[in-house]
Amino acid sequence: MKRTEINITGIVQGIGFRPFIYNLARRYSIRGWVLNNEKGVLIDAEGEDGNLDLFLKDISRLAPPLARIETFDVRCLVPLNYTTFEIRKSEEVQDKFVLISPDVATCDQCLTELFSPQNFRYRYPFINCTLCGPRFTIIQDIPYDRHKTTMAPFKMCPVCQKEYEDPSDRRFHAQPNACSACGPSLCLKDRDGKEVFGDPIEKTLDLLAKGEIVAIKGLGGFHLACDAKNQEAVSSLRSRKFREDKPFAVMCRNIEAVKEHCEINKEEEKLLLSVERPIVILRRKEDSSIAHAVAPYQDTLGVMLPYSPLHHLLLDGLIKALVMTSGNVSDEPISYKNEEAFHRLSRIADYFLFHNREIHMRCDDSVTRIIEGKPYILRRSRGYVPFPIKLSFPLEMILACGGELKNTFCLTRGQYAFMSHHIGDLENLETLTSFEEGTEHFKKLFYIEPKAVAYDLHPDYLSTQYALSIQDLPRIGVQHHHAHIVSAMVENGIEGDVIGVALDGTGFGLDGTIWGGEFIKANLKDFDRLAHLKKVPMPGGFMSIKEPWRMAMVYLLDAFGDEAAQLRIDLIRRIDFQKWDILKRAIEKKINTPWTSSMGRLFDAASSLLSIRDEVHYEGQAAIELEMIADYGVKEEYPFHIHGDEKPMVINPAEMIRGMVHNLIDGAPSSKISGKFHRTIARIIIETCEAIRCKESLNRVVLSGGVFQNIHLLSLVAKGLKRSGFDVYTHHHVPPNDGGISLGQAVIAHMRLFHV
Ligand SMILES: [Zn+2]
Numbered sequence: 001m002k003r004t005e006i007n008i009t010g011i012v013q014g015i016g017f018r019p020f021i022y023n024l025a026r027r028y029s030i031r032g033w034v035l036n037n038e039k040g041v042l043i044d045a046e047g048e049d050g051n052l053d054l055f056l057k058d059i060s061r062l063a064p065p066l067a068r069i070e071t072f073d074v075r076c077l078v079p080l081n082y083t084t085f086e087i088r089k090s091e092e093v094q095d096k097f098v099l100i101s102p103d104v105a106t107c108d109q110c111l112t113e114l115f116s117p118q119n120f121r122y123r124y125p126f127i128n129c130t131l132c133g134p135r136f137t138i139i140q141d142i143p144y145d146r147h148k149t150t151m152a153p154f155k156m157c158p159v160c161q162k163e164y165e166d167p168s169d170r171r172f173h174a175q176p177n178a179c180s181a182c183g184p185s186l187c188l189k190d191r192d193g194k195e196v197f198g199d200p201i202e203k204t205l206d207l208l209a210k211g212e213i214v215a216i217k218g219l220g221g222f223h224l225a226c227d228a229k230n231q232e233a234v235s236s237l238r239s240r241k242f243r244e245d246k247p248f249a250v251m252c253r254n255i256e257a258v259k260e261h262c263e264i265n266k267e268e269e270k271l272l273l274s275v276e277r278p279i280v281i282l283r284r285k286e287d288s289s290i291a292h293a294v295a296p297y298q299d300t301l302g303v304m305l306p307y308s309p310l311h312h313l314l315l316d317g318l319i320k321a322l323v324m325t326s327g328n329v330s331d332e333p334i335s336y337k338n339e340e341a342f343h344r345l346s347r348i349a350d351y352f353l354f355h356n357r358e359i360h361m362r363c364d365d366s367v368t369r370i371i372e373g374k375p376y377i378l379r380r381s382r383g384y385v386p387f388p389i390k391l392s393f394p395l396e397m398i399l400a401c402g403g404e405l406k407n408t409f410c411l412t413r414g415q416y417a418f419m420s421h422h423i424g425d426l427e428n429l430e431t432l433t434s435f436e437e438g439t440e441h442f443k444k445l446f447y448i449e450p451k452a453v454a455y456d457l458h459p460d461y462l463s464t465q466y467a468l469s470i471q472d473l474p475r476i477g478v479q480h481h482h483a484h485i486v487s488a489m490v491e492n493g494i495e496g497d498v499i500g501v502a503l504d505g506t507g508f509g510l511d512g513t514i515w516g517g518e519f520i521k522a523n524l525k526d527f528d529r530l531a532h533l534k535k536v537p538m539p540g541g542f543m544s545i546k547e548p549w550r551m552a553m554v555y556l557l558d559a560f561g562d563e564a565a566q567l568r569i570d571l572i573r574r575i576d577f578q579k580w581d582i583l584k585r586a587i588e589k590k591i592n593t594p595w596t597s598s599m600g601r602l603f604d605a606a607s608s609l610l611s612i613r614d615e616v617h618y619e620g621q622a623a624i625e626l627e628m629i630a631d632y633g634v635k636e637e638y639p640f641h642i643h644g645d646e647k648p649m650v651i652n653p654a655e656m657i658r659g660m661v662h663n664l665i666d667g668a669p670s671s672k673i674s675g676k677f678h679r680t681i682a683r684i685i686i687e688t689c690e691a692i693r694c695k696e697s698l699n700r701v702v703l704s705g706g707v708f709q710n711i712h713l714l715s716l717v718a719k720g721l722k723r724s725g726f727d728v729y730t731h732h733h734v735p736p737n738d739g740g741i742s743l744g745q746a747v748i749a750h751m752r753l754f755h756v
Pocket residue numbers: 106107108109110111128129130131132133
């Protein structure tokens with residue numbers, strides 16, 4: 001007989017780990033006990049040699065799906081002749097820091113019960129167990145216990161209570177455990193607040209089938225839902241939401257229903273079915289019957305599978321695909337409280353499907369796609385947050401405030417970086433309030449008292465102003481593109497100098513101009529700007545982002561001078577020359593005309609030049625539609641010039657612009673020109689990296705920034721760089737867009753302030 005003490009750390013609490021150990025111990029006739037302590041789980045196990053070995057092996061092999069075992073220490077002890085195996089009461093300790101689980105999609109066992117008429121939770125929309133259900137969104141305080149969640153007002157009935165107390169039960173200590181006798185319930189109301197009587201799910205299904213728009217309270221907030229095949233319903237949702245073109249997400253009943261509308265490969269299927277259940281961007285089939293208005297001008301669809309019991313019930317009727325878009329008006333944060341949703345969404349939704357389990361933290365759906373067989377995260381939120389990013393070294397406690405668009409913040413503690421859920425575009429008071437509440441909540445959950453605050457250099461960002469208002473802590477500004485590169489470095493676990501290629505729309509530069517086509521020598525602490533796209537004016541500032549035709553004219557002016565106005569291309573025929581003359585004068589007189597080296601603006605210009613988009617309705621639209629029409633078979637490239645003897649080097653795309661115009665005049669199709677444009681940008685990146693390698697002897701390239709959401713470009717660049725012998729690093733756990741920069745800010749702040 002042997003006795004061992006097992007210390008396990010990682011994510012091992014609140015996810016059914018102790019009942020799992022209990023049942024495993026019984027299987028192998030192990031005696032002793034298990035308990036939660038401040039570090040994780042502690043096991044004292046005694047048994048026959050062979051059995052004990054199997055027990056140890058199976059802990060890691062069969063651990064619950066949510067468990068993340070980080071360390072597993074085993075120590076031999078003198079046997080004590082235990083007679084039973086028991087779950088002991090948790091040790092009470094001062095610093096109770098533990099990791100907290102994200103919300104988890106309904107597990108298979110709960111799903112089977114949900115649809116079994118003989119089960120007492122048959123069709124109960126809030127069924128859950130230790131392996132699934134709400135977590136992050138219902139936790140008000142720690143430790144994670146029912147009375148500190150929004151389940152507190154619901155007193156468990158004797159049946160639920162018995163499950164909760166039985167160590168061998170799947171629902172042992174499942175904090176949100178509930179049934180129809182004791183738990184939360186649904187209530188359907190019309191837009192006047194009058195309750196609609198009858199079965200709320202049946203009624204909702206009838207309404208959706210009739211083409212009505214229903215606001216549905218989910219796990220992390222409200223969705224606005226309608227039948228995804230009903231063109232009229234989708235269009236009316238679009239106009240009521242003041243959302244002209246930005247795609248809506250679709251929730252499909254199951255994988256078979258997804259396959260009706262989209263091409264999917266093995267990796268995409270796996271990601272759709274993962275416990276995180278993110279939205280996955282998929283290639284839409286041409287014969288798909290999903291309404292065109294769901295994703296206008298797109299050949300993709302953002303699709304997810306049901307992740308709560310309520311979703312499964314809603315998709316179990318006639319409708320196999322629902323539009324499920326965030327319940328908000330244009331740029332506001334997603335609604336998550338009943339009263340507030342009713343107030344804000346009553347002009348959009350015809351009906352409201354409420355429930356009475358409160359959401360404590362709002363959390364939007366995550367957005368992902370598969371690139372080269374691996375997940376690529378564009379929005380990291382529900383299902384992923386608050387799992388931390390694990391760093392290869394410990395950090396001082398830091399609050400990093402992130403950027404403006406797609407804001408997230410980041411709080412660090414030891415080797416963990418807790419990146420927040422998607423806060424949204426920090427452009428209004430509602431989002432700022434959500435940001436402030438979020439930081440306070442994370443500080444409380446993870447016992448973090450920041451020793452410093454990091455922020456973006458852009459003086460106008462609300463996140464920057466918030467950081468600067470914190471008087472009693474050291475504050476440190478971090479350059480936008482440096483933060484991008486470092487965020488990608490730390491998720492890849494690399495240190496030392498690298499070539500950072502940071503391409504995006506807007507980032508405040510050290511010289512006060514707007515950067516965005518940047519090649520930097522970077523490490524975790526400092527950076528040096530080695531090359532950038534040639535600077536051009538942005539007449540009207542912000543309006544140049546909204547109206548890509550302005551950037552097209554700027555690039556034409558740069559490439560052709562005053563002859564631009566005589567070019568025989570469609571863009572010139574469309575231009576209001578009165579307006580353009582005013583803008584030209586503004587450029588000359590330097591009125592409201594910032595200068596930029598932004599790659600995003602060059603994509604905008606190309607999009608308008610090809611008559612794809614002169615005005616955008618959401619960030620990145622012009623570039624997305626340019627990518628969509630590109631012919632991937634094109635092999636040619638346009639010429640360009642890299643001024644290698646300047647410091648930093650300057651990349652001049654004027655010859656490319658001239659080439660594109662000549663192709664247009666010759667009547668070449670836009671798809672060919674777009675394909676050639678993409679290849680040229682990839683070539684520019686590769687040759688610039690090669691020029692830097694010659695001078696700096698660096699061979700590792702890190703790719704980041706919103707432009708790398710363009711998967712066509714990303715794969716051309718990554719392949720080309722590898723062919724040229726570079727080691728290439730891209731994002732997989734953190735978004736390449738501004739949703740990722742808070743992580744980089746935190747690490748850079750630590751290195752500058754605390755790493756001597
Ligand atoms: Zn379950």
